[in-house]
Structure formats: C-alpha cells, structure tokens
Amino acid sequence: MIELDRLTKRYGTTVAVDQLTCTVQPGVVTGFLGPNGAGKSTTMRMMLGLDRPTAGDVRIDGEHYDRLRDPLNHIGALLEAKAVHPGRTAYNHLTVLAQSNGIPQKRVPEVLDLVGLGSVAKKRPKGFSLGMGQRLGIASALLGDPKILMFDEPVNGLDPEGIHWIRNLMKYLASEGKTVFVSSHLMSEMALTAEHLIVIGRGRLLADTSMREFIKENSRSYVRLRTPEPERMRDVLATAGLTPVATEDGALEVDSVESDRLGELAAEHGLVLHELSPQQASLEEAFMQLTAEAVQYHAHGTGKGA
Amino acid sequence: MIEAFGLSKHYGAKTAVYNLSFQVRPGIVTGFLGPNGSGKSTTMRMILGLDEPSSGTVTIGGTSFRRHPNAARQVGALLDAKALHGGRSARNHLLCLAQLSGIPKRRVDEVLDIVGLRSVAGKRSKGFSLGMGQRLGIAAALLGDPRVLLFDEPVNGLDPEGIRWVRQLMKRLAAEGRTVFVSSHLMSEMALTAEHLIVIGRGQLLADQSVKEFIAANSADFARVRTPDTEPQLREKLTAALAEAGGRVDPEADGALRISGLPLPRISDVAHAADIRLWELSPHQASLEEAYMRMTQGAVDYASTAVPGGQPAGPGQPPHGTPPHGMPPHGTAPYAMPQGAPFGAPAAPGGGFVPQPPQPPQTGFGPPPQGPPAAAPAPVQQPTSDPEDAR
C-alpha cells in the first residue's frame, strides 16, 4: 500500500505536484495516468525518496521510504530502463542490488530467467536494446519479491511479445495480493491491464476511481443493434421511450440502456437481432475528455504544411 | 515510394537482414512490424543510407538515399527521439538542419507550431521529456515537407493526447499522397493507424499485406452471446443448438458464450428457432496483436518465462474476469501454433520462442504460491485453432 498525503513538489515557482492525496491499494493493478508534465514522474520519484517533497508526505506500508531497511524487499520499481552501468553484466548488476538488500544470490538467476534474459546474463548491457534494458529493469524490480511494485512506462521499447508478457505479469502480481502501480501513456495498454485508475493533471488529482467507473463517467456508452427490420425496431424502441440513432452502416445505436432490456424488448416483439452489442468508449477517449485542459504541449490539429 | 530489392545486411557472421524485398506505396500508412532483433532498425537505417547493405538495393523514389541531391526535401525521418545535442535549443536544432538542406528559416517556426513546441523553442533540449523530444524529432522530419516519411516508434514517450495527434498526423500525411512508413511495437496503435503491413522476423519478410487481410489470415473472429441470467437453462439449450448448427461454443467467465464458426445472423436464427432470448450478441474481431503474435512466434528473440500461474506469453488466456468491453478479445487460438511460426525449426539455443507448457510459479522465493490464480492453463495445443477452421 502506498499512501500519499498532501504531497507537494515545487521547483522554484513551478508547482510540479500539488497537494496530492491518494492511496494505492493492494490486490489490483492501479494505473497512473496524466498528460506529459502532469507530475507523474516526480510523484514516482518522491515515492522512492529520490526527490524530496517540498511539503506533504508519502508512505510505503506506513513508512517513509528512507526509513525502510532493505527497501527492495518492500517495493520494487522500474523507473527508467537504462539505469544500468553499461559495462557491468546483467548478472552482476542484479547481484549488486541483491547484496545491498541482503537478497539471496540464487534469486538473481531466477529473475533473469523470469524476464527472459537468462541467455544474456553474462553480457554487458552496453549492447542491449531498449527492450532488453527494460526487461533488466523489470528484473531488478522483482528481485526482492516485494509486496509493492511500481512501473513507469513498462512497455516502452518492448516488442509485442514482451508487452503481452508484462501485462500478464502485472495482473498476476496483483492477483497474488501485491500492490501494482503502473504509469503509462498507452491507453489501450492500460485498458487491458489496470483495474483502478489514478489520474492527475497539472500536479493535481483528477480522478481516483475504478476503470469501469472512469470510462462510464467520462464518456458515452451505448448499445448497437442490427436487425433485418430496422423500421419496426425503431417503433418498438420509440414506444419504450428510447431514441435510436441510425448509423451509416445500417445499425442502430441506443444510448443509456442495458443490452439486457433491449434483448427482452426484441424478444417480446418477435424481432430478429443480428447484433446486440453493448459499446463503451475507449479509455483513451475518456481520458481525453477528463484531461482536456491539463495538456501542456498542444500540437496543432493538423500536420499540414508538413 | 520506397523499394527494397534483395536487401541483406551481415554483421560479421550474424545476419541481421536477409534478402528482403518490398515496396512501400504512397497514399497510405504502411506499418513495419517485427519482434525485437528482427532487423527492423537495420532496415530503416539502410533505407536512410546510414548503413550500407551487404547486398541488394533500396531506393526512395527510384534513387538511393545517398544519391539524392537534397535528401531532406524528399525524405523525412524520425529515428530516435533523442538523436540531438542536448545542449542546443529546439529552434537552433531545427535551424541547423534547415540550413543544411537550404530550407528557409521561417519553416522552423512553422514546424515548431505544428508539433506544439513553440513555447519551449528557446529551451535546451536536455530538459525535454521523451515526449517533447519525440515531438522535436517529428518536427525535424517534417522540416523539408518531404514526400516520403519514416517514423521509428513515433509514439514512444508521447502522452495520450500526443499519441492521438501523431496518429492523425500520419493519416493526414498519407491522405496528402505521401509515403508514410512507420515501425512500432504497439499493435493497438498500429491497428488504428496503418492500412498496410510489412512484417519481418529474423531479418526475413513474413508478410506484406493489408491490415485487414493480415488479421483475417492470422486469427479468428468470434461472437459473444449472453442469454438471460434469470434462466440458466436457456444457456444450455443454446449451447446445444449452436453446436448442432456447426458452431464451436466456449463458456466465458461471466456466463457469456463465445461462439466461433457461425456468422451473427445465423446465431440469431438458431436462437430464434430454439425460442431463446438474447441479451447480447456482439461481434468480436480478433485484434492485430493477436494476429501478429501468432505469425511471429518463431521469430522472437528474448522470450520471457511464462508468467507464473498464467500462460506462456501468447494470446489466448482465459479472462481473469470480465474484460473491459471492446478490448481486444482474448483469442481463441493458443500460442504454440506450428504453422504460425514460419521458422519451423527448433529455436536456436538462447534465442527463439519455445512453446512452453504451463510452468510452476516462479516469482517469489518463498514457498511456492498455491496453484495458478486464474483459470487452469489452457492446453498448449487445440486442434480447432487452425485459422481457416475458425473462420
């Protein structure tokens, strides 16, 4: 569990993180979202005691980070992929970290195998690709088998196979009762991974809610219908007090209703359905809606002139 | 138009790219996919004349890159975001590139506007986030208003707003008749952006086809059907009826049914005939990710160990609960598809993805966790998972 209490960080006059209060719960994957410059990285760095808060507090399982003895056994973090000496082999890199926290040596080959770097354990990371660096970073996060895991953009540089793997890994870790805190800009990835969301913009908390709630609250959900008898369907829906909207491809979209009810309605009137699918907006869309004005570097809508 | 013919690149004894021939056509966004180490970057670098091919040729608009009288007016490229001197301001960075290819100075401010970096143009790029660096790289690519654009992982580090912007930018550039060639690992992004795909693995061409064809050829669609919760017997009845009609029916965790091998109207008819009401009947297309994973399995270089209690990396795990709607569906196909792997031979030691049976849990060095947390591991091979079959 990670608790933030009015956490604040100022650099000179700019406020990077502003009175952030929230709790990251164990047992679920919590996504940490925000536009660039929202203060995500600063927040994560303060959690790890790398940056000092200007005011407020952040606690890991009730303790300040720098009070933790062997912190790797409490919290494992992937902050940036290549935080590694290029001349030290992957195996030795992990050994260094393991020794500093009294983690048994045999754990090192274990995590290397786990992330798929077993075959290059004795190679120097100088020649690693971004994806391999990322895997090494993930290995160091898992090293102490901590109860809390923090990943900053974990899929950066990973190939699809790696992306798939890390997604399942995070879900598995959460299902084991661990606290998993992930920041990412990739909404489609997040949607597949996170159950809970913490969204910040300009250093402030914008949302702290479940994925489902978040999408529901910040976008439109509807049911798409397809039937050989669209006219009759319209009438039936109108009678029920619903207003369908026809789409270009001949389907009907009905807002704010459960598909269950539409199924019953159709059956009642003997209507054949060729599709009855509940639709939800994507996380990306919901996120855009929420953070619209918290975006810092707005590109112009056009690539013109280009 | 980019044309590669018999392109090969060896580094010592190692072959990075082997006999690669393809065309990237103007007017559409072409995606360039492949696992890590498959030779994507090397190919990109050869297109741009940074690396010399060991054999074969690659031309842009009929001329090899290094022969272009003014390459920047023909070709714009984003190779990696931070390929710039951190001590130089964004504007000066673009200015020196503009001068190098005789582009007027005001174009610098134009592209800064396009990518939204005008306000930080005078700041040194050292302090830029990855996303800002990426925008600057895109600005540099657009500088010469080129007919051909190459982007390597363009959304890396961008925030959601930026990702969406890049996606629209690339589509617009293509719509203007330019050649847009994009490499990315993010399948969901690619699916939204690219129309055509070139897929390579271990340096060789695996596929050169439209996204639609690619997905169709490499995955299976299915339908999701829900019957009223209140009457469980309807579910049994429907299962039997659909099986009789030739469909393949699998239960999903939330009580819905997953049906493959039958078109939606047919399912509807079967249900109707059996007098079963439906609460949901949604089409699910396989995702590009799933299709891609199946195609490239043999060509993955650094495969991770299976997630404990989960599944070997690969699509097709049963959901841990109801997945958020509309996410790429969990594929029906298990991972270890022999025909999915173009390199049928057993993977080289230390390399290739080897289909793995479900493994004992591996995280944690304490007592092993009790059993897998999710559904029982899927069988490694399923006879019906043949793509053609499922279609």
Next chain:
Amino acid sequence: MSTPYAAPQAAPAAPGPHGGVDHRPARPVEQSTHLGHAIASEWTKIRSVRSTIWTLAVMFALVVGIGLLTALALESGPYAELPVLGGGLFGMMLGQLAIITLGVLTVTSEYSTGMIRTTMTVCPKRTRVLTAKAIVFFALTFVMTLAATSLTALIHSAMLEGKPLSPYHDLNVGADPSQAVETATATSQQWLQATVGVSLFVALLGLLSLAVGTLLRSTPGGVTTMLGLVLLPFLISLFLMTESTRELGDALREYSMLNGLSTLYHMPFEFTEDASQVNGWPLLGLLAAVTAAALIAAYARISTRDV
C-alpha cells in the same frame, strides 16, 4: 480492429488551417544543396551550444590571464628573461587543451548524442558535412586564438619591451643591468609567429583533434589520444637521456607538439645561441601535414563506415 466502437474519435479531427497538398506554403524550391548550406548549418550548430562558448571563453581567459600574470612576474625582475612575446606560451599551453577538447567534441558529441544520424539523414553527403565542420571549426578557433594571442602579445610588448637583456644571454655584459647594451625588442617575425603562427598552430591542432574524433567517435578516446599526442613525446624524451638513446630523445623533443608551440614563441626546447635562427614555421608545416593526413583518413572513415 479491436475497438470498433471508438466511433467518436474515428472521425478525423477538424481539418487545420492548411488542409491538403495544395496549401503547402509556397516557397522557392531549391533543387539541390551545396557546401554553403552545410557551412551555415555547422555554424549554427557550433554557436548554439553553450559548451563551445564556454570552452572558447576559458581558452581566452587562460591565454590572456596567464599572459598578464606572466608579464607582471617578468616585469618585476631586473632583466628580460624571455623573448618579449615568449611569456604567452604558458597560457597557450593550457589554452590549447581547451581547443583540443573542443575539436574532439565538435564531432564526437554528434555521435554520443545520436545527432549524427539526424544530420546524415538530412544530408547524406557525409564528406560535405565533415568539410563544413572543419571549415567552420578552423575559422572560429583561428579567429578566437588570434584575438587572444594578439591581445597577449600587445600586453607583453607594452610591459616588457625595452627591458635590458639578461647578462646570461650575452657574456660580454656585466651583472649590472645598467650596463646592458641591448634591450629586449620583438622583431616583426617574432610578432607574426607569436600571433598568426601560434593561432594557426593551435587551430590546426584543433583540426587534428576533430579528425581524430571522427576516426575514434568517442570523446574520452579522442581527448586521451590528443593529450597523449601532445604530451607524451616530450615526456618520453625526458627518459631517453642516456647516451644510447639520446638521439631518439632529442628527436622526440624537437618534433613534439609542445616544442612546435614553444618555438613559435621563440623559445625552442633546444637552446640555440643565435636567436635569429629560431623559426617556428617548419614545425607548423609539419603539423599541417599531419593534420592533412588525419583528415584524409577521417574522410575515408566517414564515407565508408556505417553510422
């Protein structure tokens, strides 16, 4: 694909002010580029990085500052111990290190930052880029060192000219300064060598560093190599004083870069009785030849090797 319902965002964003191909800003189409473009570009590159400005400022401060201190120290003595303009050497010994570093960095920073790939994709004519770099760098460092050496020479000539020559230089003169018949002056040849000559020498040394940087593509590698090239021959020569090796030692010392610089200040390591015979130009020519050879190697390297 997987998000069929993402309908709202599927609609393309509102077209921007410039919608399509036809609205591209009209501007003169330049079919091809030439060296002039590359030079303009390199000039922007070199001036837009703080480290360049700092390095040159440090060089300037070292040369002029140490020159001034030396002049003050020399002025306090009764005799002119050195050639009038010779005191500039000490500042330049340090100042040349700044130029060497800058020369190496001009190329290697492109490699270490990855900028080189951007540059080469914008201008695939690699030799042109190298030529432009060399021209811009040489011109800039030459002008800067010329300013520094000229100012130093002016200071020295103003403060030291007219001091009596040390009696040790002329055994006929007694120990009493007032009896010294000759006073220290700087000939026009000395002026030319201590300003233009030294500036050419140091700028060439920088150019050599640039070539070495191109060959090695590594900042520490380049700087170490250049420091070795400048310092080692002289250091090694110190250890070759025994009879058998003395000749080799003398040759190393005579042709060392430090002696090249020193000679231009009319203070060659090998003491000669006749000051009028001291001439720095041959060693400068030697350095030019070495630099040319290194540049040729750099051209060969840059055009054949993968970036």
Next chain:
Amino acid sequence: MAHTTQVIRSEWTKATTVRATLWTLAIAFLVTVVFGVLISLLLNNTFEDLPERERLTFDPVLTSFAGMSLGQLAMIAFGILLVASEYSTGMIRASLAAVPQRGLFMTAKLLVGTLLVLVVGMVTSFVTFFLGQAVLGDLSVSIGETNVLRAVIGGGLYMTLIAVFAMGITWVLRSALLAFSILVPLFFLVTPILASIEATRDVGYWFPDQAGTAIMSVVDTGERPYGPWGGLLIMVLWTVAALVAGYVTLKKRDA
C-alpha cells in the same frame, strides 16, 4: 550491523565488476612502477653529470616515486569513475532506491573505494620503492634507514588520499567530464607549475598534491613551511573538505 555490511558488499561487487575501474588501478600500479624504475635507472646512470647541489640533496626514495606524478592521474581517474559512473549511467537512481540512506550509501562506496586504492597504493608504493632501490645500486637506501619506511608508507597514503579527494570532488560535480577537466589539469599542470615558479611557489605548496608529496621525501630541503606529516595533514584536510562538500551535495540535491 548486518545492514551496513550488506551495502558494503554490494559496493564491493559494484567496484569489482566493471572493467574500467579495475583497469585504472592496474594502470596506476604499472605506470608508477615502470616510470619510477626508469627514472631511477636514468639517474643512476647520469648521477655523475648532475650539478653538485642536486647531488647533495639527492633523495633516492623520492626518485623511485617519480612515476607517481603520472600514476596519480590513474588514481584520480579511478576515484572519479567510481562515483561519476553512478550519475552518467542513471544507476544512481537504482542505487538510491535500493539504499535510501544516502549517508550510508556514500560511506559504503567511500570505504570500498578507499580500501581498494589503499591496497593498490601501498603495494605500488612498496614495489616501486624496492624496484627503484634495486636499480639505483650504490645510491639506494634500505627500508630500515631513518624516515624511509615513513616515506614509503606515505607514498601509499598519498595515492589513497588523492583518489579519495577526487571522489569527494566528483560527488559535488556529479559528472566525470567536469571532474576530469578540473582535476587533471589542476594536478598535472597547474600545481606543478605553481610550485616550480619562484613567484607562486608559496601558494603552490598549499595545494593537496604538493603538500602531500612532502611525506615521500627523506631529505628535507627546507623549502616548505611544513614537515612531512604536516604536509600530509594539509592533504587530509583538503580531502575531508571535499568529502563534506560531496556529502552535502548528495544529501541536498534530488537524485
């Protein structure tokens, strides 16, 4: 305390698993010994040619340590690389995440670094002394003579302190390039020049390297305002000051 030993062990692994650090130590040893022997050899052959004054103040111990002026550069490089590589690679974040107690972290690194340079420094000092004396022949002194053991041990201490001083400075500067470009010219050009020019000699003597050198001479030329131990003390003070400044920087600044 178990925790401290863990961290020290980790730092030990860090220092010994990167080739660059080990190479610099090896180079420090080789350069010092080889140059020391060469110069001793040279002097032994040319002793008769030396001016009277130099023959009278001839210091066989200091002569055998002549290679140290070059060898110390490698020691400085070791000190700089040990610390700066944390920053240049980003490893510092992984390290501080693993050991958030920054004082402990720095102490452990310092201890490991000091131990390594002390051992290498001492070995270098003794080896170069004995080889140098062997080569010096008639001019040599034995380790048992007055002040000689002090000078030889002092040589090891000097090399240790110069590397630790470099570490302290690097903690402040956090960049290898900066540290190199300040320390190398300082010790290789500036202080030797200051100490050899009459006018500036009095200032030059107070720099750490010049002061520290005093411990290595057996013959007191009486030029310096302090004795051998006084000189070493000055060097220790410089080193402590650099370390304190380094600690404050580490403690105060965000990683």
